[in-house]
Structures are given as structure tokens and as C-alpha cells.
Amino acid sequence: MKNQSNPAILRPGTTIGSIDAENDDNFLFECFVKKYDLDELLDQNSPYSIILGRTGSGKTAIVKYILSCKEKSQEIDLADTFMNYIANSNIIKFLNDIGLDLSLLFQTLWKHILCVEYIKIKWNITQQQENNNFLTRILNKFSKEKGKLERIQNYLDMWGGDFWLETDEIVKNITQEYENKFEAELGVDIAKKVKISGKYDNKLKEEKKVDIKNRVQKIISSDQLKCLQNLIDLLAKESNDQRCIYLLIDKLDSNWVDIQIRFKLIKALIDVLNKFRSIEDFKILVAIREDVFEKTILETKDIDTQREKLESICFQLRWEEHELKEIVNKRIALLYKRKYSKDFISYDNIFIDKVGQKKSFDYLISKTFMRPRDIISFVNECLSISNGKTLISEKSIRIAETLYIKKRIQAIKEEWFSIYPELEEIIQLVQSFERNRLEIKDFIDKFDDAIITLASLSYESYLINETKNYLNNISPLAPLLFTKHIIVCLFRVGLINVKNNNNYLHSNSNQGIISISEINENTSITLHPILQQRQK
Template sequence: MKYVFRRNSSVGAMDAESDEQFLRDCFLDTGDLESLISSDDPKRIVVGRVGAGKSALLTRLLETQTNAFEVRAEALSLSYVANSDIIQFFESADVKLDLFYQLLWKHVFVVELLRRRYRISEGDPWSFLDQFRDIFIRDQAKKRAVDYLRQWNDQFWQDTEIRVKEFTTKLEKKLSGTVDAKAYGITLNASGAKNLTDEVKSEVLHKAQSVVNENQVRELGEIITLLADEIFTDPKNRFYIVIDRLDESWVDDRIRYKLIRALIETVKAFQRVRSVKIVIAIREDLLRTVFESTRDAGFQEEKFESLILHLRWSKSQLKQLLDLRVDKLIREPYTQKRVCFDDIFRGAVRGESAIDYLVGRTLFRPRDVIAFVNCCIELCEGKEYVPPSIVQDAERKYSVGRMRSLRDEWSGHFSSLSACAELIRGRQSHFKYSEITEHDLMECIQEHWGEFLDNDPLRMVANEYLQNQRSANSCIIQMLKILYTTSIIGIKPEATERVSWSHLDDRGISEGQYKKSSAIYVHPMLWRALDIVPPARADRRRRTTDERQKR
């Protein structure tokens, strides 16, 4: 039977949750899965931008490893922690609860691991400890670890969220005991902390910090030693805890960043247990925000670098991914012969091979190439292949969609992203920084002021400019930095340097490198969405202008 594209044909969905069938049959292992599986490889924090394949990688880990299981952040009842009046009181009183948050994660992981290792149930949750009696006699530290576990009695086998609430409630009671609320005439909540005098606040801080620092620290440290030395010792019987979707709003941001930082510290602490690996996925921008918002004295970001697995895709890998997905789309219903991308995308597109043209209009992420191919296929109902003209016709919808996707991806950081993008609308594909005038800046701010929300760092910058407290040049630089960070533009600081793109270049661009002579390159992915003049057309326009001037 001859193949033709049917209505609603596609090479997969945009998100891992909706792409189950293609993910299962078309997973491309670039070596990252092997790194996560290996107990000798320290990498366990999967970092990448939206659409880079983080969820797909973790899903594959869960599917292929017998003792891999997921702990969902949104199911841990961490909102109970964030919404606790007592926790908010002590947070507002500047008590450092970081250690408590780390203990909370450790407690959750220890119990989940023991439950799964020994299949603990309601009937007899402690029978597994009998085999360690001799060890407890000669090692008091490990006996104390077990005594700590026994404190939980019937709560041990309960759902994780119940244990999180129980664990938090115990701390709340201890913390509450350090403050005589009636004597101070306050209520134990966030607003109550603001009414404390400096003297009382200092006293509260001292007493509460002691409680937090002493709260089961030794016992949980001893439990991890017990896990490492006696329980999870078989390198062939590895256990994996997987945590994804940390970028979703499972708890208020003011606590979420601290909880994620504590999670990262806990992941590092569990390296001691060689046959256990806690694997988490986190967006690149969220990780940066977590580190910036929780940075304290002595913080060293580089100590986590060995744990991080940065997701990177090459053009050849994206091509292999598309080959797998095209083959699944066509071969299953129509033919036994293998089908690849080149079989359905025939001919050059504006002088480039189809794969070069498509990949050149992505941020080297699977989601981008899948989206572009789907836009092309959508216009090919009843056709046998995708001609070059269709690729160009599909590009506008794809480009507008990618601009919308970037806006959504960065909305929590830069509400003004769309406004910043208007600063470069209608320009040539690359142009000099000096071509952006103060008139352009003022027009952009005035027309889009409603998009500069209070939590956007650019609002204050724009406000200072409008009040003559900041120069136009300084304001333009801040807008260009946002466009660079989000990969809408690349920067070529000097004529002798190469173009730097944030999604490809770890070195970044310093503020001092934004000069009037610097060249701005708009990413080809967004040319159609921003009405950018392509190079060939720009050259023709320039020649016409030169000829007119000569006349």
C-alpha cells in the first residue's frame, strides 16, 4: 500500500506525558541513560532547558530499572510545610530552617528505600530488623539509627504525605516551645514575627536555631551510614529514586527554592550509599534561580558540578531521533522497509538540506524539531512527502509557536520578554547594536508598559530610565541581556569573535561586552514570528539602497 500523510499524522507530542507511545519505541540513548544507571558515575542531577528531554530520560530510567521508583514532589504534602503558620513565623524571624528541610528529604528517602527493599507492610513492619541484631550489639550508632526508626511505629508504613506531616508537626511542637507567645503578645505566624523587637527576635532566633540544629541530625546521619554499610551493599541490586516536575507549582516559591536546595544537598549526601542513586531533573533556569536565591556564606556552586548531567544534543543526534520517529509513523502501517527523515523531506530548502534548515531553526532540543516536523506534516495531507515549499509555508506557524513557548518558559523570570522582543521586530537578521535608538526604546516601553510586572527585574530598570536615573544605553543593555539569556538573540561582541548563543555557550556574555560596535544576531527560529528580514533579502535591499544613492 502506498503511503500518504493522513489528517492528524505526527511524529509525536510536545511533552513526555502525552508522548508515551513514541517515547517507548523511539527513545534515543545518547549515553546519558548509561551515566544515570551507573553507580560509579556521580551524575544524578539532570539539567536542561524546556523540551531538552529530561522527563523522557527519567521515564526511560523508571522503565528499564527494576528497583527504580518515582517520588512526586506534589504528592509529598510539602504545601503543609509551606503553609504552616509556625514554619512561616520562624522563617520570618530569620531562623535558618535549611537543616530541617534536608532532614525532611532524608527522612522521606530513608523510609521509602527501606519499605521497598524489605517490602514493609502494615502487618509486621519491623521483622526485617531481626537479621541485624548482632550488628546492633557491637555498633551503638547503628542501634540508635534503628531506635529512631522505631519512633514512628505505625506511621512507618503509611503514605509518604502522612509521614511528612507527622515529621513537620514534631518540629512545630518543639519550635513552639521556645517562644512564649502570650508573654510577647504575638501570634505564631509570619505577621507575628514582624512585630518582634530586635531583642526578642535575637532571643527567639538563638533558641529556635538550637532546636533545628539538634532535631534528629545525628540519628539520620547514622541511618545513612546503616544503609551504606549494612543494607544497600550489593552493587548488582541498585535502587533508584526519581524526582521530576520540580518546575511545577507544587508549593509557594518562597519555600520551594529552599526545599529544592535542600533536596540537592540531600542528593549529594546520599552518594555515600553506593547502591542507591537519587536522580532529579530540573530546568536550567530554575537551578540558577535556586542557587541565587538561597546563596549563603561559604556557598560553593562548583561542589555540585560533578553531580550535574547537562543535556546536550547535536545535529546528528536530532537527525537520528527524527529518523526513529518517521520510521514509526510510516513503517508500522505501510511497509516493512525502514523509512528515514530524508525519505519524506526531499529537496533543498533555500539552498540548505532539509535537516540543516530545520535544525538551524531550533535551540537543539527534541521538542523543537518535533514541533517543526509536525507543522510540516500538518500541511501535507494526501501527499507522499514534504516538498521544500511546504517547509517554508509551515515555518511561520512553527516560529510563532516557538516564540509563545519561550514566553511561557521564562514567564516566571521575565514577564517583559515579549516587550523586549518588540525592540528587534522587523530588523535584519543581524545588525549593529548602535542601530537601536533611544526613540526605539521609549516607544517599546510606552507601548508595552503593562507587561512589565512587579516581579520582573526590568520594571525597575525601565522605571529608573523614565525618571532619568538610568541612561538609555544601560536600559537597552538590560533588555538585550534578557533576549540573550532566552536565546532570542546571539551576540558577537567584536568583529574577530564568534557569535555567542546562551543555549550553546557556557562562557556567557558580560555586561561590558555589549558595545555599540557589537553585532546582534536574531535566532533563525524566530525570524518569521518577529518579521525579521532574512540575509538574502537584506542584501538585496541594501544593494537597491546603494544604487538609489548613486543616482
Template sequence: MSGLVNKFVFRKHDSVGAPAAEHDATFLEDCYVDTGDVELLLDRTSPKRIIVGRTGAGKTALLYRLTQVGHNVIQLSPHDLSLNFIATNKVIAFFEESGVNLSPFYVLLWKHLLVVELIKCRYQIKDDDSYNNFMRSISSMVKKKDKNKELAVDYFETWGNKFWQTTEERIHELTTRVETSLSSGVQAKFKGVEFNAEGARNLTTEQRREIREHGLDAVSRVQIRELENMLTVLDENIFDDNRNPYYVTIDMLDEDWADDRIRFKLIRSLIDVVNRFKRLSNVKVILALRNDLLYRVLNLESVSGFQEEKFKALYLNLKWDRKDLECIVQKRINKLIKRNYTKEDVGFLDVFPASVDGQSTFTYILERTFYRPRDVIVFINECLELCSGRPNITAAIIKEAEGGYSLERLQSLAHEWKNILPDLAHTSRLLFGMQNKSPVSSLSLDVLQEKFEDIAISLESESTDPITRQLYALYQSGSGNFESIRNYIIREFYAVGLIGIKTGPTDPTSWTRLNNHARLAPGQVRPSSTIYIHPMFYRALGIRI
């Protein structure tokens, strides 16, 4: 950038892109760094089809890239599918609260939605004419002597003339069928029972047992038998061209598109359906899920017959190394400056100092991230905000920017884990003022009590947060075991990334990022273990080096 010396200065609101991919089209198009994940998703023989990563790890960017390079990509989000209709349905809520396992219905729903979206896209069904053309085509494909395939054609005849309805209308119709099947006979037998969640809570134990039996039978009756044969027809007669694959992507599952009570069950059923659709050799259904959401969906509510092990082969865990993150930064800085100021290529060290506190600048920045693109982009944007009118970024500016960045990242962490640890913004302050590394034993009974008293004013005694509940049990009701509770808090702080841990003198320091986001077992945390506060939060938590 020698030609710009004494001429180039950063302007107000300069940035290297938006942290969220959905708002970052300007930079994402030209600055995407391919780590091989897109090719893996496009490969129909690869089992990888559930993208798993933390907030800001690049899940949405990866799906965006797939739509750019892939053909026949159908993009869906739960907001488009009007699934909140199920979450607010009073009859569904009644049977859910009564303990009826409605997973078979949710599986049926997803299969129906995916089949409809695929057929609509494949045959461009928009009206009566296009539907009739499709029916003539499918009838000639399927031999009448194949009884199972005939049933699949019956499915098209039953539902096909509704293919161009809005998704909401299709969901309403299918849900109404289930609602009718469930409520039939119950209203007559249990007079006066209100069909809503509150009505279910007022049932006797005997009534609950009878309703669960009835619900099981009703859910099995509502199965669309023809749909069970549909995957065979899709694979052998409709999506049978190896040169013309189709992809369905589903994103935004971690947003608030339905009440959590139903949302987690719908997502778990969707994972099951994605696994079933593997048998289609030229169709691939791809999901994006946050680590914490996947953990909640699979582990916090057990369902009979649901085995997580059989789905692990489907996971594509997003990981970034230094080289790839450095490449992202180089590309974005180059685009920012070339777009506004010069045709010359510009690199990181053209605008950043070589070192900060005796450490290479990029290493200093990277150590204060979870090795995610979003963290790096946010940190650099914080620096740019402070250097308007300057030609480069100094070490002092980086240190100043780190204060705001650290606070913002702590708030982001609390938001990311709000479904599991809703009080994390407050309980994280149990670490306030600690040294950056210290033995577990330093967090003694008295020290933890002092820190709890500092944050107690911000907590509710009836909170659903498990850390808050443990603290109140220990220090107010006196019913908790100190070492067990301290152990639990440390394991949760490790899981979210606030701390790393060296469990024993010969063990390496473990971080969730390096440990594929696995959780610590209770016995791994000992009083002699050493905890390390993540450098991202040094400034926000007043950590002493």
C-alpha cells in the same frame, strides 16, 4: 519508499510523537536515542546525578529510559510527596517571614523521606508483619557494641511502624514536631502575635531578632539524632550488595507543586541531600532540573554556607548534536509510516524535500531549534498538520508551518522563563521588526523608547519583571542609566536564547546552547558588539533578513 509512490498519503492528525515525554509512550519506547547519558546515570561511581537541561531537552525521557533498563528504580515526584502541606503551614510561614533559616529542617525532611522510601522498597514494608520481619533482620545485622548504629535502630523503632503510612501522613507528623518546637515559648513571650506570614510582617526589629535566635535553637533541637547515623547503616548493612543497586529518581520539580517562596528552598535543600547521599555506594538519588530553575534556586537567594561550586560535579548537562537529533527524526518518521503504511524502512528525505531556500532541509529546520528533541518534533508535527492527503512535504509547506511553529516556540519560551521574566511574552517584542543581525548601538535610546511605547499597554508599572522595571525607570521616572539598562536587557535576552552575540570583531558568535547556558558579564556587551536574533523567532518577531 518507491513501492508507495502514488499510493501513500499522510492522514489527518499524523504525527511523529508528542512533544512531552510523559505523553509520548508510543514513540519513546521504540525511537529513543541513547547518547550515553543513561549509562552515566546508572554508574554509581560517577558523580553525575542532577540532570540539567532546558524545557524539551529530554530530562523526563532520560529518566523514563533509566526505569526501563535499570533495576530497583523508585520514581518520585513532588506531587506524590504532599510537600504543599509545608508551603501552606502558617507556623512555618511565620518563621520564614521572620528570617529564620529553616534549611536544616528541609534537609532533615528530605533525608527522612528518602530513607523511608528506600527501606520500604528494599524490604517491601506494607503492614505490621513486613515491618516486624524487617526489624528482626536489621537488629541481627547491627552489632550492639556499635553505639552509632544502635541509634539508627532506634530511629527505625520510632518511625518504622509508620513506614506504610501515606507520605502525606509522614510529612504531617514530622512537620508537627518542628511546628511544636518552633512555637513553644514564643506564644507565651509574644502575646497577641499571630502565627502566620502577616503576623511576622508586623513584628518589630527587636522581636524579629529574638525570634530568629529562638528559631535557630528550635531547629537544632528538632534534629533526629538517629537519622545522622542512618547513612552509615544504609551503606554497610542494608544496601551493601554491589550486584543489587537502588536508584531514586525525582522529576517534575519545575511544576507548581508549592508556593515559590518555599519551593526554591526545598529544592536547594534537596540538592544538598543528594550530595550527602553520595556516600552510599549502592544507592543513587537522581534529580531532573530545568536550567532556569537551577539558576533561580542557587543564585537569586543567598544562604550562608551554601556553595554552588561543590555541586557542579553532580550536574549532567543535556546536550544534543546534529547526528543524534537527525537519528531521532529518522526513527520517528520511520515508525509513523511503517506502522500505518508499509514494512519498508522510510527516511527523512523520502517525505521531505532536499532543500529549502537553497539550504539542506534538515539544516533549515535544525537552525530554527535550540538543538532540543522537542523543538524538532514540534516543527515536524506542524508540517504534518498541513499535508493531510499529500504523499510528501514540500518546501512551501515547511515555510507555512514555520509561522505557527515560531509563534508557539515564543509562547513556550515565555512560559519556561515566567518565574524570572514574567513579562517575556511582551518584552521580547522589543526586538520586533529588527534585522536578523545588527550592532548593539542600533538599539538607541530613541529606538528603544519607541519600542517600549508599543508594548507599554501590555505591561504593568508595578510588575515584578526586572526588564519591565528597568524600562519604567528609564522612560517614566528618568532614574535609569540607558547604556546600563540596554546592556541588561541584551544579557537577559541572551540568557533565555532569544539572541546570540558576537562581543568583539575577533570573537565567535556565542549562544547559550554552545556556552553551557552561562550568562554574560556586564562588561562583555559593548555598543560595537553584534546581536543575532535566533532564527526560531524570525517569523514570530517579524525579523528582517
């Protein structure tokens, strides 16, 4: 039964907004659903520094919401500043290629940028005179504490005049300063060749590379980090908890940076976040996609310790069904208010009650990964199919489902490509089964074909490398171990649920990761409905 009739005929191009928050201003702010735990994220005293979620889970929407409702908030546009400039530096590329540890350099750069952004916002520094006033204030405050002043004097002498500049200029200035120092250590001949192409490491003997690394490492010392930490300590004494300053960092998943340097820069950013906790009125929030976060962790040596250490600062974006229904209802109501009717129209007014034996919204939500982007995309497909109609029928939903699922599976492959470049082949393997519930032995039976397929891929990944090892040295345990790796991958990307004895593990819950040790010969899996539909 419909709560209210819907006489309006759906027109072409009708949507409930964009699946991309960057292009969704028409709906985002009026239809924003504030999660119950969002206040905890914004709490100055909470440990959260990272907004973690899959593609389409609402990270950018939250960033835009904070920018709109918090007076002292600002976003760093990384695409035009830090990452691009660093990645395009031939000198830094060369140092990375010869194996120099750049972590201290990247941490120094991040600390410098974050300090400057805080100073600019807190003291409203937009001009040279305001910059000078701030420096005078700091110098006067610590004039009687010479020890403390001396610890930051060199930093203020070198960079104090830059605080009023735009972020991209600040990044350029400090990076060029380091590049000049590096060039001096490289020598005129090598520096000239490196600056031209950036590819010179393969022409150097190992002894020369070691010599260069030793000399350059002295420039990238811990002294700069200590100096910046002293500045942070002084800023902490100037801070108060009256009006919090929010500095937001997004777009870490954009394709604007050299892949070799990208994750090292992200890791360096994560490493310095806790250093700013002492500044009471400063909250740094970094939005990171789960696959990017996972890849960053994989780049570290102690994976388990690193993940456990970072979990406490991660705000996991997870959505309940009623929250997603609220998002849809708000967007449909706004759509109809603007285009069709002043009456309040919700999902139940325009969608058929049931699809098969299921309530229609339950049916739609079962095909998603419990993310706003998924349900918005599915509803938009339904609206598109229903042009000229007043009610979205079961037939329209099923036609829209086919279009929606094709796009979602492709999006999953792209989302996880940096970690699982072999995902397309793994999905094909799973879709070759005739059942939706599978046992370990089902995978083992296809071991020979699967391992040959994956070993033939030219990509680099942990699973592909393990597959090639199996081919060279196949043991009786290889099929089971290989199957465990496949299940870990499928669970991580959300395409299966796992059952161990009577214990059900759902990939779209807070348990987004399963370990190999949790999988045994009695484990069974259930395919996500979007894979089930593809088999028909």
C-alpha cells in the same frame, strides 16, 4: 532524490508523538535515542545527581527510560506528596513570612524522605512485618557498637515504625510532628490564629517575631541532621555496588507549590544530594529545568561560588543535529509501520529535499533550540498541514513554520517568566529592529523608550529593579550597562548568538550563560531564526 517512494496519503491527526514525554508512551520507549553519555549519568561512581536541561530537552523522557530499564528504580511523585503538603502548611508559611531560616528544616525533611525511600526499596518493605524485620536486623548488626546505635536510636524510636508507609503518609507524619512542636512554641493564641489563615506576621511587633524565631530555631537544630547523617553512615556500611537503586525526582517545575517556599525546598534538596554519595548502591537523580535551577541559584547569596560548586554534579542535556534526526527518523518509521506501510519510511521519504537553498531538515532544525520537543513539534505541524498529501512540500513547511514559531515564542516566555517576567517586552524591542545582526549602539539608540517601558512593569525582577534605578539616577554609563543586561537575558533564553571580536558564543551550546564582563562596545549579536521570521 527520495530513497523510496511514499504512496501513503497522510490522514488527519497524524503525528510522530506528543511533545510532552508524560503523554508520549506510544512513541517514547520504541523510539528512545540513547545519548552516548547516558551510561555515564547512570554510573554509580559518576558525580552526576542533577539532570539539567531546558523545557523539552528530554529530562522526563530519560527519567521514564531509567524507570523502564532499571529493576530497582522508583520515582517520588512530588505533586501528591512532599512539596504540596509543605506549601499548604499555614504554620510553615507563617515561619517563612517572619523571616525564619527554614533551610535546616527542609534539609532534615529531604534526608528523612530519601533515607526511607532507600530503605523501602532495598529491603522491599511494604508491610509492617517487613518493617519490623529491618529494625531487628539493624539493631542486631550494631548491638555490639553501642555508640553508633545510640546515635540513631532516637530516630528509630520515633520513625522506625513508618518505613512501610506510603511516601505521602510519611511526609504528613513528620511534618505534623514538627508543626506540633512549632505550635507549642508559638503559644495557643498565636498558633490558633496562624492555623486559621497563615497570615498573622503583619500583626506582630518585631520584638515578638525575634522571640518566636529564637525559640523555634531551637527545634530546627542541626541535631536532627546529624542523627540522619549517622543513619546514612550506617546504611553506607550495609550497601554494596552489585545492584544500584535509582531514586528519581521529577516535576520540580510544576505549579503545585507556593512560590515563596518552592525554591527553598529545591535548594535544600540540592544541598543534601552529596550526603548520600557514601551509599554505594544508591543513586539519586533529580531532573531540573534550567530556569528553575537558575532561579534557585539566584536565591542564594554567593551566586558565582554556588554555580561553580554545582556544575560538577549537573548532567547537561545537549543534543546534536544527527541525534535529533535519529529521533525524527525513528518516530516516522514507527508511525508508518503502524498506520500506513510495512516498508521502512524515514524523514527523507516524506519531506521535500530542500527549502530554498537549504536541505529541508537543516531548515527545520535551524528554527529549533536543538531540543527534541522543538523538532517533534515542527514535524507535527508539517504533518498536520499536509493532510491528504503523500509528500510534505516547501509550501507546507513554510505554513507550518509560522504556526510552530508562534507557539515556540509563547512557550519561551512562559518557561523563563519566573526569572525574566519582562521577556515579552524585550522580545518586542528586538523585533522592532529591521536587521538580524545588531550592534551595541542599536540598543543604546532605543535606550530611552526601552527603559520607560520596563520601568512601568509591575513585576519583580533584577532587570526591572535595575531599570528603575537608572530612571532615578541616570549616569552616562547607564545605557551601556542596561544594554548588557538585555543581551545577557536574550542569550540566556537562547534567542541570540553573540560575537566578541572573532569569538562566537552560541547560546544553544554548552555555554548557556554569558556574563556582563564578556560584553563590550564591540560586541555584536545575531537573532535566532525564529525572531528573524517574525519580522517578515
